[in-house]
Amino acid sequence: MTIQTSVCVVGGGPAGLTLALELARRSVPVVVLEASGHFNRSFRGESVSPDSVWLLDRLGLLDRLDGGYVQMHRMEISDSGHTVFRAEFSDFRYPHPFPVELPQPTLLAALAEAGAGLSDFRLLQGATATGLLYDGEGAVAGVRARTSEGETEVRAMLTVAADGRFSKVREMAGIEYRKVPLERDVIWLKLPFPYGEWDDRTYRVRIRGDQHGLFIPTRPDSVRVGFNIPKGGLREMRQRGLGALYERLDLLAPELSGAVRDEVRSWSDTSMLDIFTTVVPRWAVPGLTLIGDAAHTLTPILGQGVNHAIIDAVTLAPLVEKAMGEGGSTGALLSASEVFQREREASVARSRALQLRQERLFTLDGAVGAAWRRSLYRVVSSSPWLVRKVLAGAYFQLQEPGERVAKMQVGM
Numbered sequence: 001m002t003i004q005t006s007v008c009v010v011g012g013g014p015a016g017l018t019l020a021l022e023l024a025r026r027s028v029p030v031v032v033l034e035a036s037g038h039f040n041r042s043f044r045g046e047s048v049s050p051d052s053v054w055l056l057d058r059l060g061l062l063d064r065l066d067g068g069y070v071q072m073h074r075m076e077i078s079d080s081g082h083t084v085f086r087a088e089f090s091d092f093r094y095p096h097p098f099p100v101e102l103p104q105p106t107l108l109a110a111l112a113e114a115g116a117g118l119s120d121f122r123l124l125q126g127a128t129a130t131g132l133l134y135d136g137e138g139a140v141a142g143v144r145a146r147t148s149e150g151e152t153e154v155r156a157m158l159t160v161a162a163d164g165r166f167s168k169v170r171e172m173a174g175i176e177y178r179k180v181p182l183e184r185d186v187i188w189l190k191l192p193f194p195y196g197e198w199d200d201r202t203y204r205v206r207i208r209g210d211q212h213g214l215f216i217p218t219r220p221d222s223v224r225v226g227f228n229i230p231k232g233g234l235r236e237m238r239q240r241g242l243g244a245l246y247e248r249l250d251l252l253a254p255e256l257s258g259a260v261r262d263e264v265r266s267w268s269d270t271s272m273l274d275i276f277t278t279v280v281p282r283w284a285v286p287g288l289t290l291i292g293d294a295a296h297t298l299t300p301i302l303g304q305g306v307n308h309a310i311i312d313a314v315t316l317a318p319l320v321e322k323a324m325g326e327g328g329s330t331g332a333l334l335s336a337s338e339v340f341q342r343e344r345e346a347s348v349a350r351s352r353a354l355q356l357r358q359e360r361l362f363t364l365d366g367a368v369g370a371a372w373r374r375s376l377y378r379v380v381s382s383s384p385w386l387v388r389k390v391l392a393g394a395y396f397q398l399q400e401p402g403e404r405v406a407k408m409q410v411g412m
């Protein structure tokens with residue numbers, strides 16, 4: 001079977017589905033290929049930055065998501081049992097000051113549902129891109145895919161790789177990238193929320209020496225726990241048994257000691273995240289553009305992956321619409337993709353730099369390092385201006401009053 005369309009998006013995650021929706025709303029025909037047959041992913045991006053909440057509102061999706069997310073009101077960091085940093089998001093005077101916890105299946109289902117009502121939107125689930133098609137000039141002209149109905153070719157003027165942190169399309173196109181591993185990996189698990197002990201509107205970060213844990217309230221009635229292990233250290237930890245995992249958590253959150261022993265009975269109740277960032281010097285080649293994690297994988301700190309995936313999509317869509325309106329030549333689409341990269345790159349770099357600074361603070365060990373870290377957090381925490389300045393890099397890049405907001409067009 002051959003499908004002809006204007007844009008073929010590989011990957012129906014937050015980046016791919018938001019882009020497809022925005023293109024279809026602009027009457028640009030789009031086909032999304034998603035390898036998975038469903039949206040049920042656990043241990044994926046659920047923390048959504050205030051900027052993306054603001055965008056989802058402008059995209060008309062917040063109402064659709066009503067009841068599917070929880071607003072978070074504050075962030076609290078404690079080091080060796082003492083609170084050293086506290087930010088109240090209500091102190092920020094932005095249209096949407098609160099990050100939200102929004103499970104990815106809920107977000108993806110809402111995007112797919114909004115797209116399903118549009119004649120230019122087509123989502124093929126259970127469809128895996130397996131190869132690239134090229135035109136006579138060497139430009140990417142679509143993909144070959146394996147679907148439940150057999151081999152399919154999707155021919156398109158523009159192919160978009162939105163296939164995530166291990167992007168196969170990026171690989172197949174031979175696009176250069178640099179993977180920068182961080183010093184640690186993270187183990188994720190979910191536990192029942194300890195109501196009575198904790199309020200469920202606070203992001204908690206707990207640090208002890210060179211160990212840290214993130215404790216994120218999540219729907220329904222759970223807490224998502226992520227704690228660091230040395231890079232590649234999972235095998236050693238597994239050899240030591242689940243007792244080693246329980247003890248790690250005891251150290252950071254004794255409130256969860258009972259729950260972790262009741263709920264985590266095997267390693268399959270946990271998920272390991274290999275932490276790295278990816279830097280891709282050129283996000284586009286003729287006929288192909290990368291977006292989301294495929295263009296710039298980030299770390300889990302301050303929930304930036306979904307944020308940049310959504311902003312990428314909303315930035316690229318009007319540029320593609322314009323290039324298509326001018327005939328959709330390979331050259332025009334490549335220029336649009338290059339403008340897209342220029343518009344997005346600095347913002348991604350700013351979030352990455354903030355994450356790497358934070359990661360370095362987490363890894364400080366020894367009395368001097370830990371004392372310095374505590375002092376730094378305390379100094380920042382004591383100044384609302386500094387708190388705002390630090391968090392702005394992750395949370396409020398779009399909502400700053402001024403030109404950027406006006407420039408961000410969304411097609412509703």
Ligand SMILES: Cc1cc2nc3c(=O)[nH]c(=O)nc-3n(C[C@H](O)[C@H](O)[C@H](O)COP(=O)(O)OP(=O)(O)OC[C@H]3O[C@@H](n4cnc5c(N)ncnc54)[C@H](O)[C@@H]3O)c2cc1C
Pocket residue numbers: 010011012013014015016033034035036043044045046047048127128129130162163164165168169188271273291292293294298300302303304305306307309
């Ligand atoms: C454990 C974990 C926790 C995280 N926590 C957060 C968080 O709290 N907040 C946050 O903002 N970010 C978080 N992230 C990162 C976040 O999930 C990603 O940044 C975000 O999902 C990126 O969106 P994307 O659309 O670019 O890629 P993805 O969400 O990875 O979507 C890519 C899609 O492409 C599909 N695909 C892959 N290959 C093919 C193929 N060949 N053909 C067809 N389809 C294909 C995949 O099935 C997938 O659905 C977390 C990530 C992990 C792994």
